[in-house]
Amino acid sequence: MVSKYLFTVSVLFAIASAHGQEFHRDYTNAVLWQQQSGEYRALCFQAYNYAHSSLDKALKKYSKLPKCVIVDIDETLLDNSPQSGQAILSKKAFDLAEWKRWTGMAIADTVPGACSFLQYAASKKVAVFYISNRDQSEIPATMQNLKQFGFPYVDTDHLLFRDSTSNKQSRRNQVAKTHHIVMLVGDNLSDFSTIFYQEDKDTKKVVDQHAGKFGTTFIMLPNPMYGDWEQSLYPKGNLTEAEKATIRLKKIKGY
Template sequence: MRKIFFSLVILSSLISCQNSTQTKKEVTNPNEHLVMATLWYQRASECRALYYQAFNAAKLSLDKQLESYSGSKAKAVVVDIDETVLDNSPFETNSIRTGKTFTPKAWKEWTDMAKAQATPGSLEFLKYAESKGVETFYISNRDTSATKKTLQNLKELGFPFADKDHILLKSNTSIKTERRNKVSETHEILILAGDNIGDFDEILEDRSENYGFAKVDAMKDEFGGKFIVLPNPMYGSWEKEVLRSDTKLNATEKETLRKKRLIGYEDL
């Protein structure tokens, strides 16, 4: 009987160790949380529909603004690049499969391929804007060292105004105000399109108070009009507030904090 008891204890310990190992495996890949987000982005018809919906709204807004525009400046639309006009989800897939965290080097390897595809509806909208005499400016937080390959990617896909005069990449800060102001010196910006809230107004950059919800609420009439938001559940500056911590977090701690930030029954 004693032998049976000790055998059960040992078996229980082995199962416990195995379960512990399996649990650890679930969080050792720091990109595991990207699986559903990337899968939705690549395979959900709803994602495509949202892009079409956004660019349809952009077209309607553009037409309305052109009808009433009486200024003397040249007219422009300003678009972000990544997940706005170019689909970089294969980079996320590679990150998931390799388990490697984001690094500038890894990102450069991807952008140097110049293989990103156009997001649904983006090319059609920007060509439509061009037909109406509206220029496109690409303001992106890709590093300026990526200018050549980014323009190559845009040109090969047929995007209008894919030249050095119409692309403003990051040189010192990810905040885009200065670059938007530079465009505004010579052009009237009719539409701003992007997947990150900071693509529209610097005031929206600070999310420290209730994730920035109140600021978005205060500007709600701009969305679908001058501001066109594209879907991106994979990454963004919103993550910084979700993972805000006084210490550097490992993969397991980040996963715990993500779950803690969710709104559940007990929070209602």
């Protein structure tokens, strides 16, 4: 049965290639789950409830530097599932120009619980730094999108977007020079530290080693649509969406 399915997929890929078409990502359920399920909202509220209680504990501890929290933006504060949904409906792979067209519209909804938590942090004089791998050119529209919901500290001093590298560590180090970082919030392990994605280490084992930080120092939001974790599935090099889909299917574990 499996071999027959693999053969069918291979034939479909060959037909698509023959017509010069690119396979769009096979993540319909992931996008629908984020857009339609109560479970997604519940997990977001749960994450920010943990953030709230953990911040209260951190506020009781003395620090020489003023306190701050660092937050990612995409799928942490802003919900980009409509952009992923449009890619599925249009049968297109991810395209940076299309992504920037979406962010330029400044119409992304908020992730449940995000704004109220950051407003609470600001009310306690805890600064907020937005470290994102959005491009520098996306700052104005992103500020517009965040401001319409009342997110605090939305200014050029507190938005640290991608410069020469997508590695966020240098930007975290920059914040640490002037503030005591009490919490990091994101949907991707690289939003917290570079320790999680190293070629010679098993990411899941590294997570296990730092289990006590999740829900306290590290607040993780659900994102079923994309993430750095997926890159570990593929060999280095430029792969088509069809090639990636074949690799993903082979990586599935059954019984």
